[in-house]
Structures are given as structure tokens and as C-alpha cells.
Amino acid sequence: MPEPSAPAAARLRRPSWRDPRLGIGILLVAASVALGSWAVTNASDTVEVYRTHEPLSPGDPIEAADLEIVQVHVPDVDLYLTPDQGVPEDAVATRAVGPGELVPGTAVGTESQVEVRPISLPMSAALEAYLEKGSRVDLWVALPDPDGEGVAPVGPTQLLVGAVEVWDVHEDASLFAGADQVQVQVLIEVDDLPEVLDAISADAVITVVPLPGQADS
Template sequence: MDSTVLDLPAPAATRLRRPGWRDPRLLTGLVLIAVSVALGSWVVTAAQRTVAVYVAAQTLTPGDAVTPAELAVAEVRLAGAADGYLLADEPLPADAVVLRVVGAGELVPVAALGAAADLDVRAVAVPLEGAPPRGMVQGAAVDLWWTPAADLAATDAPPAPEQLAAALTVAEISSADGAFAAGGTRTVHVLVPVDDLPAVLAALGGDGTVDVVPVPGTGG
């Protein structure tokens, strides 16, 4: 037996040293943990933060002035989108009007406001015979149709109705005395685009009947 193998020195065992507090790896890990905890806390806090914004106290239609009487304040979570809405802690825009329909209880978008000169519609009063059809409420969309007066002496078929304008916004529905009573003669005020005014006014002043037809699904 070769005794030279037994005479070889035994290899020294390598001992693992516990990292000290000055070890760069330990310090880097602690920093990463601290950053993660701080970031998570910030995200949770931001998600729970509320902002005071204005909401429409009632349905607002194009041309309505933006005043405290038409608005209410609500605390909501907007998650960084607060700049897109009317904030309650800032002054209301001077002489601003609504440019599109804002439903009751809806947050008031800044983009829905503008100057009266920006409006391209005009309110036109259309008389109604009887009670308004179902779905005809403030803020709803309606079509206007005109049926020419029939010539009693003519033997031809009665004249066909013609559409005057489509998807007009109802600004108001009132009775003869201005109240929202259940009975009596009523008038619906619709917002007519300037380009359609000549045809609508001519029909209202001519011989025939102008009917207001609600657009389904727009009456709330």
C-alpha cells in the first residue's frame, strides 16, 4: 500500500461568514425593502384619497349658466383624473354655460363648459297637443316632423310627413302658465341647430302640424 497518499495534508474547510451590517448586499436589500414598503403605502393612500368636485344638481342642457344653484358638491375618488372635472375648491368659470347635456348627479366635465358664443343651437318653442309622449323629459333627444295641411278638395293621397330635424335636445317642458303641471296646454322647448332654424320656423308658421317624437333610450 502506497503510504504517500496518507501523508497528504487534508484540505481546509471553508467557513461561511455571516454578513455584517456594513455588507453592501445587505444594505442594498434593506433599501429595496424600504422603497417597496413606501411605494405600496403611497399607492394605497392615493387610491383612498377623495376630491371635492361639482356634480349637476339637476339635468343641465346646452345654454344653462353654471352657477352654485345648479350644482352640488360630492367627494369622489378620481385616481389622478381630477383635472378633467370642475373642482369644488376652485372658483367657477366666469360667464360659463353648458355646451352639452349633463345629467342630474353627473360629475361636471370641464370640457362640457364654454362661452355662450360657442353654442350653435337656439331654443325654439313647439306647442304640444295633450300630454307629452313617454320619454320626453328635459335632456332627452327628440325628432321634429312636419305634416302639411291636407287639401280637402284634393282627391290625391294626403301629404306625407317630412322630417325637419333629428336628435334635438329638450331644454324644457312647460305648461301655459310656465309651471310643470300635469294638465293643460304644454310647450316643449327644443334646441335647434342654427342651420335647421329656417325649415323649423317656416313649418311652425305655416299650414300643417309639427310633431315632436322622442328618440328611444334618451329619456333617462
């Protein structure tokens, strides 16, 4: 008896528009094209914005020569200082701007708009390594005891003002300064100024305490 012949090999069929695999392939190609077009469009959709080299503190002059122009993609360029706008004449920083940050338009103004004032205070030289321009410190105060006799003892220590900005740290050149002491200039909000000046005039003991996580070199 003759052996049954093997089934004929299946013939290749031309894909049909009804084939779901063809539809999925078309969708993938279309998605790839759209994604590539979006990436190219957004990569070229950048603007020039000013960025700082060094930190700016309130009252610091702002000049174009001290800033860097960078190409960035930002949702609202009107929020930042741009070369198209230019740097206003006699412009100063009205609030702190960190190094390498884009310069917000709200941080640029005139001296009359600066709402802080510099105050110089003695500080332990051992803490100088933890501070730099733009660092933040707390000021703690111990007021003299009005009932004390002779060298007045101090009362309980309490927070005077918190998280104030450091403007400068330099050697204390006063005649009464010790070798382990430096002067730190801090920027005090105008509203807090009377309380700080009252403490200074009352010969209170004001201690400068750096906030953690800042410069250590």
C-alpha cells in the same frame, strides 16, 4: 424470534432556503403587502370635482351654489370643473349635462358659445308624462301640399330633426290651444334652425315624438 422494531419517527427538519414552499410563502406575503400599499395609496389619491344636482341644458346658468363637491378618483382631473378652478362669472352650460354627472370643463362657457336656440312647438298633452328637462325627441314634419285647395292636405311625413333636447314643457296658454295640448320648448342646433323655421312659417304639421327609454312619470 424478536419482532422488528418500528421505524424511528421522522425528525422535524429546519426549513431550507432551497425549499420551494418557503419561496412561495415569501412571494405571497410580499404580494399582499404591495397590494395593500397600492389600495391605500389609490384610496387617498382623490380630488374634488363639481357634480350636478339637476340636469343642465345649453344656455342654463352655472353657479357654484347649484353644484355639489365630491371626492373622486379620475385619470385626468383637468377634464372637469373643480373648486380649485372656480366657476367663471356669467358661466353657462354650452351642452347638456345630466343630473348627478361630473361637470366637464368643455360644457362650461359663455352665452356666445351656445350653439342651440329654443323653439316652442305644440305637442299632445298625452306625451307630457314621457318628457322632462333634458329628454330627447324627434321632430317629424308633414309639409302642406301646394296643389291642395281650401284646407291644404299635408304631404308625406318625414324626419325634420332628430334627437333634439327638451328644455321645458308647459301648459299651452294660446287662445287656439286645445285642452289636450301643451307647449314643448326644444333646443335646435343653429345649423338646423332655418329648416325648422321654414316648416313653422309654412304651417307644416310638426309632430313631437319622444325617444323611447326616457321619463315615464
